[in-house]
Amino acid sequence: MNKLPPKTQAAINEIKEILTGKLIPFWLDRGIDNEFGGYLTCIGESGEKLADDNKYIVTQARMIWGFSALREFAAPSDAARLENAARQGFDFFIKNFWDAEFGGFFWKTNRAGKCLDAGKLSYGQSFAIYALSEYGLRYGSTEACSLAKETFDAMQVNAADTLYGGYFENMQMDWSLAPSGIFAGDRKSLDIHMHLMEAFTVLYRATGLEIHRRKLLEVIDLILLRMVNEGGYGFNQFDRAFNKIPAINIYRTWNAERETNEKIENPADTTSYGHNVELSWLMYAAYQALGISVPDDRALIFKRLLDHSIKHGYDNENGGIYRDGIADGPVLVTDKEWWQNFEAMAGYLNGFLRFGDEIYCEYFGKTWDFIKKHFLIEPFFESRQLLDRKGNPIISNIGNPWKGIYHTGRAMAECIKISGGELL
Numbered sequence: 001m002n003k004l005p006p007k008t009q010a011a012i013n014e015i016k017e018i019l020t021g022k023l024i025p026f027w028l029d030r031g032i033d034n035e036f037g038g039y040l041t042c043i044g045e046s047g048e049k050l051a052d053d054n055k056y057i058v059t060q061a062r063m064i065w066g067f068s069a070l071r072e073f074a075a076p077s078d079a080a081r082l083e084n085a086a087r088q089g090f091d092f093f094i095k096n097f098w099d100a101e102f103g104g105f106f107w108k109t110n111r112a113g114k115c116l117d118a119g120k121l122s123y124g125q126s127f128a129i130y131a132l133s134e135y136g137l138r139y140g141s142t143e144a145c146s147l148a149k150e151t152f153d154a155m156q157v158n159a160a161d162t163l164y165g166g167y168f169e170n171m172q173m174d175w176s177l178a179p180s181g182i183f184a185g186d187r188k189s190l191d192i193h194m195h196l197m198e199a200f201t202v203l204y205r206a207t208g209l210e211i212h213r214r215k216l217l218e219v220i221d222l223i224l225l226r227m228v229n230e231g232g233y234g235f236n237q238f239d240r241a242f243n244k245i246p247a248i249n250i251y252r253t254w255n256a257e258r259e260t261n262e263k264i265e266n267p268a269d270t271t272s273y274g275h276n277v278e279l280s281w282l283m284y285a286a287y288q289a290l291g292i293s294v295p296d297d298r299a300l301i302f303k304r305l306l307d308h309s310i311k312h313g314y315d316n317e318n319g320g321i322y323r324d325g326i327a328d329g330p331v332l333v334t335d336k337e338w339w340q341n342f343e344a345m346a347g348y349l350n351g352f353l354r355f356g357d358e359i360y361c362e363y364f365g366k367t368w369d370f371i372k373k374h375f376l377i378e379p380f381f382e383s384r385q386l387l388d389r390k391g392n393p394i395i396s397n398i399g400n401p402w403k404g405i406y407h408t409g410r411a412m413a414e415c416i417k418i419s420g421g422e423l424l
Contacts, residue, residue, distance in 0.1 A: 002356045004419055008349070011368045012419045016073075019412040022381035024074050027405045028081050031063060036112045037092035039063040041404040045377055045384060045396035052401075054116060055109050057097055057124035059404050061131035064089045066405035068131070068138040073413055083139060090135055090144060097128075098147070102174050103154035104128075107252060118173035121252060122159050123192050125151055130199040133206040145206050152203060152212065164241045166193060166222050170252065184250045188242065190227045190234045191272075193219055194279055201286045213290065220286055223279070224298060232304025233271040233312075233327055234279060244269055254402050259386070259395050263333075270324045270332060273313030274340025277321070277347030280305040281414065284350060299354070306351045309344065310363055318390050319370030334389040338375055338403070341367055342383070342411035350418050364415075383408050 004012070030049060033040045041059050042050040067086035074082050096113030097105040099120075105128045108117040129148050136145035158175035159167045169192050170178035170185060180186035200216040226242040228234040236247040247270045249255050280302040287294045294302070313322050313331065321344045323333040345367050351360035374391035375383040377398060385403060386395040397403075 002353050004352075005358065005361055007365055008352075008361045009419070011365060012415060014372075015368070015412045015415055018376075018381045019070070019073050019409065019416070020075055022379075023405070023409055023412065024070055024078060024082070026380045026382050027063070027066065027409075028078060028085055031399075031404065032085055032088070033092075033111065037088050038096075038113070039089055039404065040111075041399040041401065043397065043399035045393075045398060047380055047398070050397070052111055054401060055096075055111060055113070056401055057105050057107055057121075058127050059402060060089065060093050060097065061105075061124075061127035062406035063404050064093060064131040065127070065134050066409050068135045070405070070409050070413055071138055073416065086135055086139065090132075090141070093128075093131075094143075094147060099173065104151055104158075104175070106173075117252075119178070119252065120158070120171040120173065120175055122155065122167045122169045122171075123195060123253070125155055125159070126192065126195040126199040129203050130195070133199070133202040137202070137206045148203055149207060149209075152200075152215075156215070161188075161240065165226075166219075166242070167196060168240075170250070182248065182251045186240060187245070187250065188238045188240060189250075190223065190236055190238075190279075191275060193223055193227065194275065194282060197223065197286055198282055201282075201289045205289050216286060216290065220283065224283075224301060228279070228301065228305075229327070230301060230304070231328065232301070232306075232308035233276055234305075235327075236270050236272060236275075246270075257402065259400075260335075268326060268332065271327055272324055272340070273309045273321050274323070274337070274343055276305045276313075277309045277340075278343040281347045281350040281418070284354070303351065303355055306347060306360060309347075310359070314363065315389060319366055320374070320387070320391070321367065322389075335394065336370075336374070336387040336389065336391065338383040338385055339407040341371055341375065342407050345371070346411050346414040346418060349415050353418060353421070 030043055031039050038055055038060055040052040042052045044050050064086055067082050071082050096109050104120045104125055106115050107119040107124055109115050129151050132144040132148035135141055166188055170183055178185040197219045204212040204216050235244040237245055239245050246268050283302055320336040321340050322331045323335050323337055325331040345364055348360045348364040374387055382398045384393055384396040388394055
């Protein structure tokens, strides 16, 4: 394993202190819905709770995941609170989101748990599998593991595309395919398949079942053979046969629902720099779970994902990674969003430890410096959502219906684990 330079190790030490002493306690103090159960994630920049009218499968599942996966990084005094926070969230989730009639989980409820949108989205199911598997692993819940397996099985029956491969993305309550266009019945995306890979990785760790291993290998191959260019970038959207098509905003996605500044007015064959760097380290995590060494040709692709982001998607003048651009062409959206920048840290750090090139340490450090200066809000040390190119706040809320502990907490945890060689 390549030894971390002193400056990089100092950054890791800072990250450890913030994750344990600030970020985990922040969400324990503010993220629990003590009235109805589950989680409240709408929080202003001063730490004040904002109106949380609805609960989404994605955020509820991510909070369960966070209070499970981050247990090893919590202070001893927070360990019991963390487990209690995960347990009550799990109880609310299976009581109110699980569809006992058709299987799988609903998309959205109101705060009290009444279903508002019974749609079955592969994106949502992926985070349910991810959270239930992690909760089962960390706290020994056979019920959670059983539900994760049952959700996986429902997807194989109802969402797997047996003609072209991969998974349909937007479905109705009974798993019938959603209409085309903005409802995405005719589209597939890298984002959804990347997160299915992420979910299947933890599911296989939790169960060790051969079917989960095979489906994880299958989605890895699909992403690398059909969705990622060998030049080092992935395309955002495809038709059902995996022909790339201009990306549009799809109903029930972060891109469609986010508060935003810059927009891509005309559909284009875009690439997400944040997803590309995130994909590079998630692939290594998947191979590690499988117990397989990464083939040299695929390691080269993972390296190119990092190199492409540095060449085309990084702001060397102001710091930070941009949102979207055209493949090897110009950046289209120069805003800086929290999740791309946090995920980039883990990707660049993994790149250094894998390939030994100190340029990745340099960009890890530049990104962490940019995050500390512009994204993190004292005294909480959680992140605001969106900045302009120079780092000026555009949206300073700490949490919203889509933003909780997941990207910030996970990126910090992964940086700590990667620096210790856990994924090597």
